[in-house]
Amino acid sequence: MAFYLFFLCGLLGGLLGGMGMGGGTALIPLLTLLCGVDQAAAQGVNLLSFLPMAAIALAVHEKHGLLEKRGIGLLVFPALLFSAAGALAAGLLPGAVLRRGYGLFLCVLSFFQFNVALKKGHKKEKNFS
Numbered sequence: 722m723a724f725y726l727f728f729l730c731g732l733l734g735g736l737l738g739g740m741g742m743g744g745g746t747a748l749i750p751l752l753t754l755l756c757g758v759d760q761a762a763a764q765g766v767n768l769l770s771f772l773p774m775a776a777i778a779l780a781v782h783e784k785h786g787l788l789e790k791r792g793i794g795l796l797v798f799p800a801l802l803f804s805a806a807g808a809l810a811a812g813l814l815p816g817a818v819l820r821r822g823y824g825l826f827l828c829v830l831s832f833f834q835f836n837v838a839l840k841k842g843h844k845k846e847k848n849f850s
Contacts, residue, residue, distance in 0.1 A: 738774040760819040
């Protein structure tokens, strides 16, 4: 039964990641809440699963001409630097701190996404008036 639960979590995380919505947003809570995986291990699994998803998504976007290459160098170096720093910090922090921090991150992300959706909804309403 555990195999099917892990498979379903991977499927949902991969589907969301492939659609560009951030599979880890679903994968980490699914692994910790449904499968009982430690927070640090769930974040590590998310990072490992992200690599092939990102490579495939990058190839697909490049194939369709959707990749903006201008300024990419200014993004790659800081992203690599802070990813390494975050991974090192996650390895040093206790699981409870990681869980609370990730929960806070999801709450803040939800708040911003909700505000963006509201603004888009108001713009559509104004255009129809």
